[in-house]
Amino acid sequence: MPAVVTGANRGIGAAIFKELQTRGIDTIGTSRTPTNGFITADVTKKHSVDLLAKHLDGQPVPLLVCNAGVLLDRNEKLADGYAPEIWSACFEVNVTGVFLTVQALLPQLQQAAVDQGSAKIAIVSSVMGSSARPIGGTYIYRASKAAATNLGRNLATDLHDLGIAVGIYHPGWVRTDMGGPSADISESESAAGLVERFEALSLGTTGCFLNWDGAEIDF
Secondary structure, eight states: OOEEETTTTSHHHHHHHHHHHHTTOOEEEEESSOOTTSEEOOTTOHHHHHHHHHHTTTOOOSEEEEOOOOOOOTTOOTTTOOOHHHHHHHHIIIIIHHHHHHHHHHHHHHHHHHHHSOEEEEEEOOGGGOTTOOOOSOHHHHHHHHHHHHHHHHHHHHHGGGTEEEEEEEOOSBSSTTTOTTOSBOHHHHHHHHHHHHHHOOTTTTTOEEETTSOBOOO
């Protein structure tokens, strides 16, 4: 029964993919563009995630990590930036992409829940989407991650009786292309902590919003 990690070809996704494999977990990774060793899947396109589901047909998926994400508005200015197409592009990946992936792989998740008592969905979100921490700026990314977190909370409610737990996680400020070289932790540190959180996720903790190190985050 393979775990599935979206956006596994670089950054946090690549580190999570590697950490799961290091722990002996059979893992399938996806990439938006063709990449050796990964299944090509664009999470913003229903036909693409449906092909991913078809590839996995008959294989229960005990863990789905919705990691694929983008930050497109780092340098935008309130006075004349944040164009509508940036809003659309960011939400397509960070929110719609999560939903489409969960929807497409729901049969495989349900089969895993039947076979082993539960299945898990881990959504990689961000503390930048927390309404309790309104630092300002980067409005599109913040709004998209707030929406992804809200989506995860509501999926947790609806999927509980199907035996599927949903956790939402902040990977930390990580030294990646997105986080930059001055960030606090390495990709491997973040991934190790996140995978520990995934392992601890259960129907009793479904709907949680946690930091990579296990600290609770206000919504």
